[in-house]
Amino acid sequence: MMRLSIIVGIAAAFGACAAPVRPAWADAATAMTGGRITATTGAGIYQHVCQGCHQPGGVGAVGAAAVPALANNHKLAAPAYPIYILLNGYGAMPWFNAPPELAGLTDAQIAAVVTYIRGHFGNSYTVPVTPAAVAALRGPARTPERY
Numbered sequence: 001m002m003r004l005s006i007i008v009g010i011a012a013a014f015g016a017c018a019a020p021v022r023p024a025w026a027d028a029a030t031a032m033t034g035g036r037i038t039a040t041t042g043a044g045i046y047q048h049v050c051q052g053c054h055q056p057g058g059v060g061a062v063g064a065a066a067v068p069a070l071a072n073n074h075k076l077a078a079p080a081y082p083i084y085i086l087l088n089g090y091g092a093m094p095w096f097n098a099p100p101e102l103a104g105l106t107d108a109q110i111a112a113v114v115t116y117i118r119g120h121f122g123n124s125y126t127v128p129v130t131p132a133a134v135a136a137l138r139g140p141a142r143t144p145e146r147y
Contacts, residue, residue, distance in 0.1 A: 037103055042116025045109055050117075053093070058121035065092055071121035079129045082114045083137050097142050107131035107138065 039045045046054075053067045054060055060069030075081050086105065089095035098104030105113075111129045118125035 037105060037109065040109065040112065042112040042114075045105070045113040046116055049105075050113065058117065070117050071123070073121075073123060076118045076123050077125055079114055079118065079125070079127075079133060080137060082117065083110060083129065083134050086110050086114065087134075087138055095142060097138060099141050104141065107134040110134045 037045070037049060039048045050070075053065075054070050055067075058070035058073075060071075061067040070076070085093065087095060087097040087110070096103075096105040096110065108131045111131045111134050114129045114134075117123065118129070
């Protein structure tokens with residue numbers, strides 16, 4: 001997605017000034033090839049795409065922006081909620097319902113990361129999320145011109 005690429009570029013440009021930010025964005029950049037997010041496991045997608053904001057351990061953050069904790073989060077009980085948030089974004093969180101070449105996530109990638117966060121960080125929602133469940137909630141792909 002274009003916004004993520006821009007953010008990665010800005011973070012890299014300021015990396016020397018803001019050393020704590022650089023590793024998280026560097027991880028995100030390594031999970032991308034040609035603008036596509038290539039991580040396929042839930043843990044890999046979380047590590048490279050989500051953990052820069054939601055933090056290792058899913059504890060969230062407060063400061064320049066409030067990032068909700070995923071740890072012990074009862075809102076994850078219904079898989080449709082995190083699927084919807086990943087597809088449509090929320091607040092400052094980017095949306096990932098874009099074509100893969102614009103850093104969107106596939107149905108399989110969203111299913112993997114939602115399954116991962118629902119079963120980790122103190123959450124015990126262990127029923128796997130399927131790509132079909134994601135496809136059922138996905139609307140038309142979004143592009144910078146169509147959001």
